[in-house]
Amino acid sequence: MRLSRAFIRAVSSPATVAWRSAQSRIFCSSPSDYRKSQPSMLKHLTSKIKATGPVSVAEYMREVLTNPVTGYYVRNNMLGPDGDFITSPEISQVFGELLGVWIISEWMAAGRPKQLQLVELGPGNGSLAADVLRVFGQLQSVLGGASVSLHLMEVSPALSDFQAQTLTGGGSQKADCEEDPVYRHGTTAAGLPVSWYRCLEDVPAGFSIFVAHEFFDSLPVHKFQGFKDHQLHDVLLSPGSADLTADVDFSFLRRMAGGGVACLGPVTQGLFLKNMGIDTRMQVLLRNCHDPSTRKQLINSYDMLTNPTKMGERFLFFSLLHPSRLAAPTKPHGLKLEKRSPVLLPVAGFTDLSFS
Secondary structure, three states: OOOOOOEEOOEEOOOOOOOOOOOOOOEOOOHHHHHHHHHHHHHHHHHHHHHHOOOOHHHHHHHHHHOOOOOHHHHOOOEOOOOOEOOHHHHOHHHHHHHHHHHHHHHHHOOOOOEEEEEEEOOOOOHHHHHHHHHHHHOHHHHOOOEEEEEEEOOOHHHHHHHHHHHHOOOOEEOOOOOOOEEEEEEOOOOOEEEEEOOHHHOOOOOEEEEOOOOHHHOOOOOOEEEEOOEEEOOOOOOOOOEEEOOOOHHHHHHHHHHHOEEEEEEEHHHHHHHOOHHHHHHHHHHOOOOHHHHHHHHHHHHHHHOOOOHHHHEEEEEEEOHHHHOOOOOOOOOOOOOOOOOOOOOEOOEOOOOO
16 A cells, blocks of 8 residues: 655744743753763763764764663653643643644545554654544544554653553553564554554554654754753753754755655644634634633633744644645546536645635
């Protein structure tokens, strides 16, 4: 079956990559924080440099974030209000719901394949996938008999535990052999299979839609902003205790993708969500909500996601689609029952959609 890959990515402008509490000064850890991390990552880096010489910025970033023993992503749960940063899915479930609608829209535009693999790169605490799958359940009549499965790319054992609890309620199992391509598997409450991988190449071939939220900014590069406790952080102080992020070069992604895909965007998060109908969705939620505190939370989350001075313009959406998705439809030959020519279906989120 033809493999159609679509990447959604929400990142920021050069001002900042992920929404952390806005700070204009560099935040430095206390001496106690420095001493706490010294025996682990700092010791490892010191030994590495003494043994093999200087390391590049990209190599430093790779070690600090994904070292299998002491890396930041491997041993920390950095998400949420109590972590170092918070992402859009944690702010409002509406974010994940609209992405779920986007995925089904693209699945329909691809001809409703009998198989739909949702592949998420760097799935965080699993809340985005959970919100998307909830939409799948609500639109089961649209999906029909399609075989739906979830595939998670995650290098952090700590986060995979958290994801498993969120998505399967603790009903997942770890592989007996660490070399197994699927190192954890389980099923959701709705019976959908979930698999965890360390390598993208291990995901089975099939019609797949890839979601990468807060992912590309953590890949090793030669330039990087640091965040700890929602504040800017000196990237060389107490390595392994803070997140390192980078500005995403979309033009580079376009060049690397080559001519085999069609690129859309980037567009701002605010525009994408509004095109997806966030205003209509919020009106429905507020109309059915009578609790003042809940209404206030809904309004605040909407403002955080769409306000140009907050996440609205600092985060960007970018999509890579199969070239056939944007190709002009073939005109029918022979007997014509309709005078109208076939039209190209718009790509949700990147064009303004009307709602009846």
